Amino acid sequence: MSEEILTTQDLHLYYGEKEALKGINLNFDAKGITALIGPSGCGKSTYLRTLNRMNDLIPNVTITGTIKFKGENLYAPNADTVEIRKEIGMVFQQPNPFPFSIYDNVIYGLRIAGEKDKEKLDAVVEKSLRQAAVWDEVKDHLHESALALSGGQQQRVCIARVLAVSPEIILLDEPTSALDPVSSSQIEATLLNLRHDYTIIIVTHNLQQASRIADRTAFFMNGELVEVDQTKNIFMNPAKKQTEDYISGRFG
Amino acid sequence: MNSKKQNKIAIGALYGIAGLVVLILLALLGYILASGLPQLSWHFLTAPAKAFLKGGGVGVQLFNSFYLLILAMAISFPIALGAAIYLYEYARDNWVTTTIRTAIEILSSLPSVVVGLFGFLFFVVKLRLGFSILSGAFALTFFNLPLLTRSIEDSLRTIDLEQREGGLALGLSRWETITRVILPATVPSILTGVILSAGRVFGEAAALIYTAGQSAPALNFADWNPFNISSPLNPMRPAETLAVHIWKINSEGIMPDAKAISSGSSAVLIIAILLFNFAARYVGKRLYKRLTSA
Numbered sequence: 001m002s003e004e005i006l007t008t009q010d011l012h013l014y015y016g017e018k019e020a021l022k023g024i025n026l027n028f029d030a031k032g033i034t035a036l037i038g039p040s041g042c043g044k045s046t047y048l049r050t051l052n053r054m055n056d057l058i059p060n061v062t063i064t065g066t067i068k069f070k071g072e073n074l075y076a077p078n079a080d081t082v083e084i085r086k087e088i089g090m091v092f093q094q095p096n097p098f099p100f101s102i103y104d105n106v107i108y109g110l111r112i113a114g115e116k117d118k119e120k121l122d123a124v125v126e127k128s129l130r131q132a133a134v135w136d137e138v139k140d141h142l143h144e145s146a147l148a149l150s151g152g153q154q155q156r157v158c159i160a161r162v163l164a165v166s167p168e169i170i171l172l173d174e175p176t177s178a179l180d181p182v183s184s185s186q187i188e189a190t191l192l193n194l195r196h197d198y199t200i201i202i203v204t205h206n207l208q209q210a211s212r213i214a215d216r217t218a219f220f221m222n223g224e225l226v227e228v229d230q231t232k233n234i235f236m237n238p239a240k241k242q243t244e245d246y247i248s249g250r251f252g
Numbered sequence: 253m254n255s256k257k258q259n260k261i262a263i264g265a266l267y268g269i270a271g272l273v274v275l276i277l278l279a280l281l282g283y284i285l286a287s288g289l290p291q292l293s294w295h296f297l298t299a300p301a302k303a304f305l306k307g308g309g310v311g312v313q314l315f316n317s318f319y320l321l322i323l324a325m326a327i328s329f330p331i332a333l334g335a336a337i338y339l340y341e342y343a344r345d346n347w348v349t350t351t352i353r354t355a356i357e358i359l360s361s362l363p364s365v366v367v368g369l370f371g372f373l374f375f376v377v378k379l380r381l382g383f384s385i386l387s388g389a390f391a392l393t394f395f396n397l398p399l400l401t402r403s404i405e406d407s408l409r410t411i412d413l414e415q416r417e418g419g420l421a422l423g424l425s426r427w428e429t430i431t432r433v434i435l436p437a438t439v440p441s442i443l444t445g446v447i448l449s450a451g452r453v454f455g456e457a458a459a460l461i462y463t464a465g466q467s468a469p470a471l472n473f474a475d476w477n478p479f480n481i482s483s484p485l486n487p488m489r490p491a492e493t494l495a496v497h498i499w500k501i502n503s504e505g506i507m508p509d510a511k512a513i514s515s516g517s518s519a520v521l522i523i524a525i526l527l528f529n530f531a532a533r534y535v536g537k538r539l540y541k542r543l544t545s546a
Contacts, residue, residue, distance in 0.1 A: 059344050086423030096414035099437045109422035165422055
């Protein structure tokens with residue numbers, strides 16, 4: 001058993017009056033991939049975004065319960081969201097490279113953190129892009145705009161950008177849903193490469209994707225965590241009827 | 253009448269209206285340029301104006317216009333930028349921001365002559381700045397601030413929420429995200445807004461008549477000490493701008509070639525504003541290219 005890096009206890013989230021998360025208890029071990037699945041509107045993306053306090057941007061959100069990262073409460077009054085997000089990075093549904101060069105995109109976090117050593121930055125760029133499995137495709141045009149890349153390449157540059165800050169946890173919110181199948185499978189391969197070094201939590205609509213890459217899978221419905229288990233148990237032998245219905249395509 | 257025919261008539265009517273607008277604009281531009289261009293010469297652009305005699309130029313007025321423009325922009329741009337960033341990036345929608353936005357709307361539709369009279373009472377009289385470039389620049393700031401704030405806010409709005417989230421998700425603070433991700437991406441469109449509003453400020457007369465004044469004392473272009481009264485840079489001197497000059501010549505000009513000078517000045521004004529507009533597009537495009545792919 002490896003240690004638990006992230007724990008959630010009795011997490012409730014309200015958009016105004018509406019309760020979107022109804023008491024989630026879910027813990028994550030260090031390293032490996034956990035997939036969050038469930039029908040649209042079940043709260044899986046909302047839950048993911050509580051893990052690095054991305055919901056702070058949305059007005060009228062109330063959150064109760066505790067989320068602890070390495071024992072530290074993320075929602076403690078003195079918690080530093082900037083530090084949290086350096087440790088817990090996020091990749092979004094739409095590839096969102098900054099309108100700068102590929103190189104600048106990848107080192108942006110570090111450069112703003114004050115790193116000036118050109119050699120070190122170069123090394124980080126190469127390492128991150130290699131880890132994100134996009135180095136070979138972009139190494140000859142590092143100084144061209146990232147916006148000129150294909151969607152799949154952009155998304156991998158976005159992953160590299162997160163890796164460059166060397167977080168412990170990477171959250172991915174449906175990272176392949178805007179991409180074509182080939183790009184999707186490249187992203188999946190990238191994630192499989194990263195699973196030994198990072199704790200990866202991915203929200204996906206694509207059940208096959210969850211079954212292909214996730215070590216563990218959590219099934220959400222109507223704001224509740226229905227079941228979480230090893231991926232193969234969830235898909236082959238779910239404990240709850242709701243899970244089985246969803247997996248077998250009876251609804252959702 | 254079938255729908256195909258209706259469609260044709262509608263399109264025809266719209267073409268007609270659009271054509272009419274273009275025609276009016278071209279006629280105006282053509283008239284101003286045709287009557288003004290022949291007056292233009294190096295002498296006209298650089299010589300000081302003459303009150304009673306023939307052969308005066310608009311050199312001082314032209315300089316005043318630019319100087320006033322730069323000062324007004326230097327005052328209003330930082331304020332507008334700050335206000336826009338606050339309104340769009342930080343403020344939540346509540347009654348305070350609604351009030352601010354409404355105030356900005358109202359301020360932007362304020363007739364410029366009202367701005368001018370306010371400037372006269374407040375800056376010229378109350379604050380004892382006199383008829384001066386500084387009073388004019390403050391009045392223009394009032395005139396320009398709402399428009400510029402709106403235009404910068406609109407520029408910020410064009411950047412997707414995903415860009416902000418991307419910045420934050422990298423562990424940048426909100427401020428770092430705004431200054432290092434959002435602003436660079438909006439520079440071209442902010443710049444376009446600035447230059448376009450510069451065109452409006454450049455052509456503004458009513459707000460300046462009562463604040464920067466209607467006299468253009470001769471300047472000593474060899475003296476760049478802003479504390480000397482004849483220095484072009486002195487912000488406390490009265491300064492008639494090109495637009496005010498046109499207004500003045502037409503209402504009370506007694507020089508024999510008033511008409512020619514007025515036409516020439518109008519042409520200079522129009523050309524300057526046209527240049528602003530082209531520059532806005534060109535610089536915006538260049539800058540975007542530079543900022544987005546190093």
